[in-house]
Amino acid sequence: MDKIVDSLKNKRFVFWEEIARDGAQAKTILSGKQRVELAKMHANMFGENGPDHLVFAAGFISIGEDEVRAIKTLADEVDNCYLAVNCRSSKNEISDSINALKNAKYGRVAFVMPISERMCQLMLHKSPREVLTQGIDMAKYAVDQANGIPVDVQLAASFDADPEFIAEVASKLKEQGIAIAHLGDTRGRLYPAEVKTYMESLLKHSDDDQLYGVHFHNDLAFALDNNLECIKQNVTLAASSWMGLAERNGLVNTELLSFHLTYQAEKIIDRFGFEGKDLFITPPDLKKLKPIAQKVSKFTGVELKVTDPIVGTGVNSISTGTPFVDTKSFQPFDPEKVLGIDRTMLITQLASGRVIREVADLLGYRVTDDQVNKILVAVKKNAYRKNRSIIPEKKLFKIFNKVVNR
Numbered sequence: 080m081d082k083i084v085d086s087l088k089n090k091r092f093v094f095w096e097e098i099a100r101d102g103a104q105a106k107t108i109l110s111g112k113q114r115v116e117l118a119k120m121h122a123n124m125f126g127e128n129g130p131d132h133l134v135f136a137a138g139f140i141s142i143g144e145d146e147v148r149a150i151k152t153l154a155d156e157v158d159n160c161y162l163a164v165n166c167r168s169s170k171n172e173i174s175d176s177i178n179a180l181k182n183a184k185y186g187r188v189a190f191v192m193p194i195s196e197r198m199c200q201l202m203l204h205k206s207p208r209e210v211l212t213q214g215i216d217m218a219k220y221a222v223d224q225a226n227g228i229p230v231d232v233q234l235a236a237s238f239d240a241d242p243e244f245i246a247e248v249a250s251k252l253k254e255q256g257i258a259i260a261h262l263g264d265t266r267g268r269l270y271p272a273e274v275k276t277y278m279e280s281l282l283k284h285s286d287d288d289q290l291y292g293v294h295f296h297n298d299l300a301f302a303l304d305n306n307l308e309c310i311k312q313n314v315t316l317a318a319s320s321w322m323g324l325a326e327r328n329g330l331v332n333t334e335l336l337s338f339h340l341t342y343q344a345e346k347i348i349d350r351f352g353f354e355g356k357d358l359f360i361t362p363p364d365l366k367k368l369k370p371i372a373q374k375v376s377k378f379t380g381v382e383l384k385v386t387d388p389i390v391g392t393g394v395n396s397i398s399t400g401t402p403f404v405d406t407k408s409f410q411p412f413d414p415e416k417v418l419g420i421d422r423t424m425l426i427t428q429l430a431s432g433r434v435i436r437e438v439a440d441l442l443g444y445r446v447t448d449d450q451v452n453k454i455l456v457a458v459k460k461n462a463y464r465k466n467r468s469i470i471p472e473k474k475l476f477k478i479f480n481k482v483v484n485r
Contacts, residue, residue, distance in 0.1 A: 111152030122160035195239035222256035267298030292316030366419030428462035
């Protein structure tokens with residue numbers, strides 16, 4: 080049984096995770112062992128139901144021998160989620176992809192097929208109708224060779240084509256045994272209202288049992304909104320990437336989508352217009368979001384920013400003012416309770432006497448009012464002299480020691 084297809088038929092949500100696949104455009108690279116660690120960590124968010132909710136895009140077969148070895152490492156070592164190999168519309172690449180997955184407990188192959196007029200001419204020098212004919216032949220070959228491994232098709236630039244034609248394409252590919260037709264916003268140009276209109280037309284002309292997935296680029300910062308619009312229309316497979324690291328401006332952040340589809344599930348219908356309580360057999364453990372994001376940051380060398388939602392370094396950090404006195408008035412939820420992120424206090428040029436006293440207690444110093452004032456002066460002068468807001472911990476210790484131990 081294809082657990083991913085079963086999930087989609089039951090309107091459960093599926094992540095198509097692309098942190099490993101899109102290194103060429105995100106300017107990152109992950110070794111086979113790193114991909115194994117991230118795939119297992121991600122799948123573990125769903126307990127024993129990883130194979131029901133996660134497809135980890137293992138890699139792109141055409142990159143070369145080292146990429147193939149990385150994919151095979153995943154196939155050998157990951158058994159708690161699906162592993163997908165992406166390839167071009169080539170019989171050789173399809174065969175190589177199937178071979179790379181031969182040891183995978185849960186494998187699937189996804190070949191890319193251009194479908195807009197512009198993309199068909201660019202990639203294959205054919206018309207969309209000619210590409211469809213070739214795609215049907217490729218689908219027959221892939222399904223025949225796969226020996227039971229599910230085969231999907233990723234329709235490049237499908238949102239640039241007529242939705243009625245895309246529905247026809249998806250239907251004819253399904254007749255050949257294709258499991259899921261993935262729709263690509265290849266240019267990242269779509270706004271939510273445009274997605275709504277397109278999907279309504281597409282679904283109106285599609286077979287009732289047709290399964291779709293979506294792949295929205297984030298060039299205009301609408302990837303989250305566009306995915307939510309598709310979920311509202313019962314299209315519940317979305318390509319995402321940890322920290323948004325993917326093509327150009329990225330895909331929707333996996334951590335952000337995980338949070339919104341899980342936090343206060345009973346309120347999702349009021350917030351987004353679709354029922355949220357049955358999206359997961361086992362909802363993702365939100366307390367695992369930050370550790371995975373930190374691991375991704377370490378592996379890729381891309382730092383988490385202070386302003387990154389959900390997993391950023393500023394989450395549950397306090398530096399001064401009224402938020403220090405009453406954090407509930409300045410936070411949408413309790414980060415420690417919901418995400419498992421402990422509160423941290425950062426000393427900046429905005430520090431107050433109250434903050435200094437709190438930090439002094441944490442560091443084991445007993446300070447007088449006069450010492451607090453002197454520490455404040457030193458902290459502010461250091462920030463402006465260095466032109467850096469946050470005082471590093473080592474420098475903070477030096478300031479405290481200098482003032483307190485005089």
